Amino acid sequence: MEFDISEEQELLQGMVRQLVENECPLARVREIFEGDSGHDPELWKSLIEVGLAGTAIPEEFGGAGLELLDLALVSETLGNGALPGPFFGHSLAGLAVLLGGSDEQKKTWLPRLAMGDAIGSVAFAEEGSSWQPEEWTLQANGTLSGAKKHVPYGSIADLIVVGTADGGLALVERSGGGVETEPVDGADRTRRLDDLIFDGAHCEILPDGQRASGRVRDAGLILLAADAYGGAARCLEMAVDYANTRQQFGVTIGHFQGIKHQLANMAIRVDPVRFLCWYAAHAFDKIPDESERTAALTKAHATSVFMQTARDTVEAHGGIGFTWECDVQILFKRAMFDRAFLGAPAVHRERAAVLAGW
Amino acid sequence: MDLSYGEEYEEFRREVQAFLAESWPPRGDEAQLPQNEQIDRFRERGVEAGYLSRSIPRKYGGSEQEADSSKAAVIGEEFRRAGAPMDLLGGGVSLLVPTLLERGEEWQKEKFIKPTIRGHIRWCQGYSEPGSGSDLASLQTKGELVGDEWLINGQKIWTTGAQFADYCFCLVRTEPEQPKHAGISYLLIDMHQPGVEVRPLKQMTGNSGFNEVFFTDARTPRDWIVGKRGEGWLVSRTTLKHERSGLINVGQATSQLPALVDLARRSTRNGRPAIEDPEIRQKLAEVEGFMLANEYSLRYRATKDIKGQDPGRIQLMAKLIRSDIGQEVAKLGMELIGDDGLLAGGAASEMGRPDGPQDNGAWVTTYMGSLAGAIAAGSSNIQRNIIGERGLGLPRDAAAQRGK
Ligand SMILES: Cc1cc2nc3c(=O)[nH]c(=O)nc-3n(C[C@H](O)[C@H](O)[C@H](O)COP(=O)(O)OP(=O)(O)OC[C@H]3O[C@@H](n4cnc5c(N)ncnc54)[C@H](O)[C@@H]3O)c2cc1C
Numbered sequence: 001m002e003f004d005i006s007e008e009q010e011l012l013q014g015m016v017r018q019l020v021e022n023e024c025p026l027a028r029v030r031e032i033f034e035g036d037s038g039h040d041p042e043l044w045k046s047l048i049e050v051g052l053a054g055t056a057i058p059e060e061f062g063g064a065g066l067e068l069l070d071l072a073l074v075s076e077t078l079g080n081g082a083l084p085g086p087f088f089g090h091s092l093a094g095l096a097v098l099l100g101g102s103d104e105q106k107k108t109w110l111p112r113l114a115m116g117d118a119i120g121s122v123a124f125a126e127e128g129s130s131w132q133p134e135e136w137t138l139q140a141n142g143t144l145s146g147a148k149k150h151v152p153y154g155s156i157a158d159l160i161v162v163g164t165a166d167g168g169l170a171l172v173e174r175s176g177g178g179v180e181t182e183p184v185d186g187a188d189r190t191r192r193l194d195d196l197i198f199d200g201a202h203c204e205i206l207p208d209g210q211r212a213s214g215r216v217r218d219a220g221l222i223l224l225a226a227d228a229y230g231g232a233a234r235c236l237e238m239a240v241d242y243a244n245t246r247q248q249f250g251v252t253i254g255h256f257q258g259i260k261h262q263l264a265n266m267a268i269r270v271d272p273v274r275f276l277c278w279y280a281a282h283a284f285d286k287i288p289d290e291s292e293r294t295a296a297l298t299k300a301h302a303t304s305v306f307m308q309t310a311r312d313t314v315e316a317h318g319g320i321g322f323t324w325e326c327d328v329q330i331l332f333k334r335a336m337f338d339r340a341f342l343g344a345p346a347v348h349r350e351r352a353a354v355l356a357g358w
Numbered sequence: 359m360d361l362s363y364g365e366e367y368e369e370f371r372r373e374v375q376a377f378l379a380e381s382w383p384p385r386g387d388e389a390q391l392p393q394n395e396q397i398d399r400f401r402e403r404g405v406e407a408g409y410l411s412r413s414i415p416r417k418y419g420g421s422e423q424e425a426d427s428s429k430a431a432v433i434g435e436e437f438r439r440a441g442a443p444m445d446l447l448g449g450g451v452s453l454l455v456p457t458l459l460e461r462g463e464e465w466q467k468e469k470f471i472k473p474t475i476r477g478h479i480r481w482c483q484g485y486s487e488p489g490s491g492s493d494l495a496s497l498q499t500k501g502e503l504v505g506d507e508w509l510i511n512g513q514k515i516w517t518t519g520a521q522f523a524d525y526c527f528c529l530v531r532t533e534p535e536q537p538k539h540a541g542i543s544y545l546l547i548d549m550h551q552p553g554v555e556v557r558p559l560k561q562m563t564g565n566s567g568f569n570e571v572f573f574t575d576a577r578t579p580r581d582w583i584v585g586k587r588g589e590g591w592l593v594s595r596t597t598l599k600h601e602r603s604g605l606i607n608v609g610q611a612t613s614q615l616p617a618l619v620d621l622a623r624r625s626t627r628n629g630r631p632a633i634e635d636p637e638i639r640q641k642l643a644e645v646e647g648f649m650l651a652n653e654y655s656l657r658y659r660a661t662k663d664i665k666g667q668d669p670g671r672i673q674l675m676a677k678l679i680r681s682d683i684g685q686e687v688a689k690l691g692m693e694l695i696g697d698d699g700l701l702a703g704g705a706a707s708e709m710g711r712p713d714g715p716q717d718n719g720a721w722v723t724t725y726m727g728s729l730a731g732a733i734a735a736g737s738s739n740i741q742r743n744i745i746g747e748r749g750l751g752l753p754r755d756a757a758a759q760r761g762k
Binding site: 001002003005240244251252255257260261263264265268271272273276278279286287294297298300304346348352356358 | 431639646665671672679741
């Protein structure tokens, strides 16, 4: 038994960390955050160049052929840098095609997604926080009509994987017409959302969609949890840095035990989440019996911890922490996204309860 | 990353099962022996077979096995399933023995280790004093070398199990002219002598787990010292190294969950089974999230230890995480027992960790007992200082600096 990531995985994370530091330090994150589209094609290109757009897509389709654990490690690192852009939705769309698509669909789409020739996204949510496959209502019979909410980068995505009635999945090419997008005024400006209205849009059903949709949801939960761990760790680091620089009463505020203990309490919640996320991702890859429930618990736990850590980090910064100027707000809003997207913690804790037979 | 045991370990599991089928519960004549005798014989065989006292050298009564957390996990699972006696816990085995292994004289190891791990002699830990708790290094119990003996005078307090102990491993001030930390020695003291008086203290749970211990010209031989004179503080810290015997109990961090779920199933809340109550379901799942995160932190740590790599600051957090979760479990238990929360309580694990279903009275005791984890062996605030300073790199506590 060995519970640790491999040397290759450490190298992967190191490479991604370097990329984030070089291409998109927080100052650049802020520019994109403030910008209109929330998307920087140059930055996206640099991710594509190192193969991240196809991290979990098999090599035969031009991807890196890695597993969800690797994808989660990438998400963790991107989350740590609050990296803006379509990575999350794009990765899920690729997994949906891979797990639910026909050979033909895989051949058509996976190489394009892996090479970054197409941006993918997922349209799951419907009115009333209906994120789960069993809650989807859109009928897909060659064409698709109806509304989907909170679609990541719905207005720039080329390929949209839509959740349909009976927990199925369908592919819609945005350029095919019949898709209207309405930007959502979202809090997290590093991951933009659009509401979509399909009006007779041409669609293709994924033949194994019903079997895949739960798995795709679970993968999404794990990637959000990993992003949340990365973000929470960044918050903690910011709070510690601030405590070691800001002076009051003639000393750095880290001298005050009140601050020290708040930071220690944050740390004991944040640090273990890393290992929980690894486990959830590993279970997705290797322990199918435990995977669904673990994904639910992990998403609920990791995103709750991130949210609370972001709140504590604002507090630890005093007045400056409460400003738009302070970068903590960017992390705070990522925490809001991670927490609510695919369903709030309470939703997944209840699912975990049901799955345990409680 | 590989959480499966693999064929090698399944083979090992079959060996352990065969051993247990043969040895526990005892059969024939042996089944007629008094229980402690049965357990003693079983432990002897468990050591011979390489399943017990795995981190302790053969010559001191252990089975000297290579650290292997998978094997340890398999042994734990199978022994628990069979209800067989495991390695003893408690201060003697978990604190003194590792310290002796690291710093003891050869004769000390030979004399003390085997009977300690077999439970033939029992120890208490004489560290805390009325005036020295968190600031342990301020301790005042005096040790004076008179001829070939140390003469010990002073008082210890909160000494768990002193009323049953044969010996005490004790921190004593032997070099009064030295600065605080440098004036302490680590002495071993026979509790069965006229100079030692033990007075049990009644705990809030109603039980008497800990005691006051008075030393009045108590004696111990000159060479019953571990490490050199004045090194006692350092000697008492060496213990930590030995925790890394790869004996992390897989599943230990989630072991309290079944007890809670059991309680929720048989309790009523708002007129229906508590397990159906949305708030309870949320709380159970929330607590489980913390437990799972801790479980995998421990497994990571065990993996790093076995590879001889530094697990990093997560290792500083284990105690606080564990006692925090223990308190959450206890509070949820209290929530579930309803009106039985008016009652005085009943027998339960003193440190408040229910590892299996227990009755409502025991949950009351758990509710109180879980606080012990936040106080004993370095209070939660002291843990936060350690995490903040050594883990996060924040400045040292001003008061602690001055006391240096
Ligand atoms: C059930 C139980 C069993 C025990 N068994 C043993 C035993 O077998 N042998 C033994 O030697 N001892 C034993 N102890 C004693 C235990 O180690 C001490 O109680 C503990 O170290 C705290 O010391 P104290 O009680 O003097 O509290 P104090 O040190 O007086 O602490 C009181 C409060 O002040 C806080 N505090 C103190 N210093 C600081 C600081 N620097 N920063 C922030 N907060 C601070 C503490 O966190 C605590 O909340 C046991 C205790 C309990 C509860």
